[in-house]
Amino acid sequence: MHPEEEINGDPAILRIQAPRLDASKASALREVLVDLIEGGQQSIVLDLEMVEFMDSAALSALITAVKKLGPLGTISIASARFPVARLFSITKMDRVFPITATVDEAVQRLAA
Amino acid sequence: MAETRFRAVSRDLEAIGPAADALRHTLLDVLDEEGLACVELAVVEALTNAVRFGTSSTGKPIDLYLEIDDRDVVIEIGDETQPDPGLFHGAGPDRLDFDPSDRQSIAESGRGLSLMVVSMDEVSLRRVGDHLRLRMVRHRP
Numbered sequence: 173m174h175p176e177e178e179i180n181g182d183p184a185i186l187r188i189q190a191p192r193l194d195a196s197k198a199s200a201l202r203e204v205l206v207d208l209i210e211g212g213q214q215s216i217v218l219d220l221e222m223v224e225f226m227d228s229a230a231l232s233a234l235i236t237a238v239k240k241l242g243p244l245g246t247i248s249i250a251s252a253r254f255p256v257a258r259l260f261s262i263t264k265m266d267r268v269f270p271i272t273a274t275v276d277e278a279v280q281r282l283a284a
Numbered sequence: 285m286a287e288t289r290f291r292a293v294s295r296d297l298e299a300i301g302p303a304a305d306a307l308r309h310t311l312l313d314v315l316d317e318e319g320l321a322c323v324e325l326a327v328v329e330a331l332t333n334a335v336r337f338g339t340s341s342t343g344k345p346i347d348l349y350l351e352i353d354d355r356d357v358v359i360e361i362g363d364e365t366q367p368d369p370g371l372f373h374g375a376g377p378d379r380l381d382f383d384p385s386d387r388q389s390i391a392e393s394g395r396g397l398s399l400m401v402v403s404m405d406e407v408s409l410r411r412v413g414d415h416l417r418l419r420m421v422r423h424r425p
Binding site: 192194195196225227228229231232235236238239242243254255258259262263264267268 | 377
């Protein structure tokens with residue numbers, strides 16, 4: 173997905189700059205997340221402010237990553253627009269991925 | 285019935301986004317925000333399944349049909365690869381449930397059909413000649 177993401181600091185903040193996260197981008201998303209996790213990252217904030225649409229293939233990439241993290245790691249979802257937030261809600265994945273309105277809120281929650 | 289072909293979609297995952305964008309744009313004044321999100325997700329999931337699991341020998345594009353009337357938005361997807369008549373058996377909200385306390389047990393895939401069912405008001409297969417088409421209906425607000 174390079175160069176469509178920006179990764180900064182700890183927690184890692186992954187800012188997706190593509191308007192669509194779908195099956196055509198799921199493998200790249202999975203690779204970026206797995207690389208972060210294998211690099212020792214335990215907390216990741218996925219900034220989805222620019223993402224207008226997400227499908228189940230992209231969600232699968234997140235599930236692969238959160239399973240690889242194990243029970244103590246966290247992938248937070250920040251700034252999700254309505255269609256994306258709805259996907260997490262109807263799949264009940266908001267019980268696995270904490271959803272916050274902003275990246276700052278996600279970072280604060282992870283620090284608490 | 286939807287007899288107006290809206291778009292022919294290449295058997296390529298990269299072709300799905302532009303088709304979905306065009307469909308959403310067409311429906312902007314027809315559906316509300318929730319309806320637009322539901323239709324876009326259902327259509328993308330259906331087209332992704334067709335591209336991923338279709339076994340076309342000719343590479344013929346997937347046909348996306350659209351019909352809009354006073355009550356409904358009707359979308360049909362016709363493909364050279366015929367859907368299994370029992371494709372949607374068991375698909376729905378129950379299939380999306382899981383135990384959040386056990387991450388390792390969460391299925392990584394297999395949600396597409398259920399997302400189509402929960403996003404649309406009707407999902408069925410319709411016989412057209414000797415072919416089956418996927419038919420999805422979303423009621424207008």
